[in-house]
Amino acid sequence: MSETSPRLRAVLEGIPTYRPGKPAAAGCQVAYKLSSNENPYPPLPGVMEAVTEAACSFNRYPDMACSGLLSELSERFGVPSSDLAVGTGSVGVAQQLIQATSGPGDEVIYAWRSFEAYPIITQISGATSVQVPLTEGEVHDLDAMADAITDRTRLIFVCNPNNPTSTVVHREELERFLDRVPADVLVVLDEAYREFIRDVRVPDGVELYRRRPNVCVLRTFSKAYGLAGLRVGFAIAHEPVAAALRKTAVPFGVSQLAQEAAVASLRAEDELLGRVGSLVCERIRVVDTLRAQGWTVPETQANFLWLRLGERTVDFAAACEQAGVVVRPFPGEGVRVTIGEAEANDIFVKVAEGFRKAS
Numbered sequence: 413m414s415e416t417s418p419r420l421r422a423v424l425e426g427i428p429t430y431r432p433g434k435p436a437a438a439g440c441q442v443a444y445k446l447s448s449n450e451n452p453y454p455p456l457p458g459v460m461e462a463v464t465e466a467a468c469s470f471n472r473y474p475d476m477a478c479s480g481l482l483s484e485l486s487e488r489f490g491v492p493s494s495d496l497a498v499g500t501g502s503v504g505v506a507q508q509l510i511q512a513t514s515g516p517g518d519e520v521i522y523a524w525r526s527f528e529a530y531p532i533i534t535q536i537s538g539a540t541s542v543q544v545p546l547t548e549g550e551v552h553d554l555d556a557m558a559d560a561i562t563d564r565t566r567l568i569f570v571c572n573p574n575n576p577t578s579t580v581v582h583r584e585e586l587e588r589f590l591d592r593v594p595a596d597v598l599v600v601l602d603e604a605y606r607e608f609i610r611d612v613r614v615p616d617g618v619e620l621y622r623r624r625p626n627v628c629v630l631r632t633f634s635k636a637y638g639l640a641g642l643r644v645g646f647a648i649a650h651e652p653v654a655a656a657l658r659k660t661a662v663p664f665g666v667s668q669l670a671q672e673a674a675v676a677s678l679r680a681e682d683e684l685l686g687r688v689g690s691l692v693c694e695r696i697r698v699v700d701t702l703r704a705q706g707w708t709v710p711e712t713q714a715n716f717l718w719l720r721l722g723e724r725t726v727d728f729a730a731a732c733e734q735a736g737v738v739v740r741p742f743p744g745e746g747v748r749v750t751i752g753e754a755e756a757n758d759i760f761v762k763v764a765e766g767f768r769k770a771s
């Protein structure tokens with residue numbers, strides 16, 4: 413055996429590893445997973461049926477063009493199929509967007525802290541991350557992001573609402589920002605939590621896409637639609653970008669199970685959005701309770717909330733786990749807590765109250 417190992421690309425060195433939310437721990441009492449922004453509701457019977465039927469033919473490759481899902485999405489959003497691209501979750505599509513636009517010497521701008529996949533997929537491409545700090549209020553600093561644009565900028569992510577801080581940017585400030593972005597720079601509006609937004613000042617990215625050729629909207633079936641385990645998301649973008657997404661797709665990446673589940677979910681949208689409504693009610697209840705306990709909680713328009721705990725982050729996460737709820741700590745910064753089933757939320761607010769009194 414030779415001592416020499418295969419030569420790997422230097423850009424892989426020091427890539428931060430994606431840290432999935434911890435699973436609900438076995439052992440200690442009941443355990444609830446509030447660490448990955450998943451939907452706590454089990455799959456709808458109709459969606460299960462569609463998946464079960466698709467499972468009968470998984471000896472076959474899936475429909476590579478995702479034609480059934482594309483025509484459903486095309487009708488639902490009123491966009492031509494040619495402006496749609498489906499991928500293995502919206503993270504998969506985000507990676508394709510970087511592959512399509514950015515390489516060594518190019519710059520990708522995004523807020524920080526924001527979605528932890530952005531630095532990873534940027535570094536893999538060989539492009540350089542330009543991280544623009546959030547404001548004091550944990551919101552995207554769009555003026556600073558526009559100031560950070562150079563002639564090497566190729567792509568800008570705007571995560572709205574922002575993961576993990578849950579805050580949003582509003583129509584006027586986003587339009588003003590987009591006016592400052594050169595036409596040859598792609599702006600990706602990551603709207604993974606769109607269905608949870610109740611603030612009418614937040615624009616629908618699809619409306620912005622209609623008027624702006626350099627805007628691409630990312631959506632996912634993982635959160636509101638409850639299909640996280642099946643891996644399917646999509647982009648709405650103008651023809652040249654959508655065509656580039658078709659070129660960079662892993663062939664047959666989106667399984668037939670995922671495609672059928674997504675179609676069935678769109679057809680059962682009323683019921684699924686009803687569940688989203690219940691989660692939004694829970695969100696309001698939890699945030700109000702925390703604020704009454706004295707916590708500072710940034711305005712959330714997503715299915716999670718953010719507590720900036722600084723040095724107390726790890727202790728807080730440990731206290732939650734002890735009580736049977738697993739949250740997502742960002743050591744030294746804060747914790748992100750998913751809004752889950754009412755019992756889980758009850759346990760969480762109780763832990764928060766005890767922690768507040770003790771400190």
Ligand SMILES: *Cc1c(COP(=O)(O)O)cnc(C)c1O
Binds near residue numbers: 503571635640
């Ligand atoms: C959860 C999430 C996604 C969606 O990921 P999928 O790959 O579609 O499961 C995308 N962006 C953000 C900001 C998210 O939080």
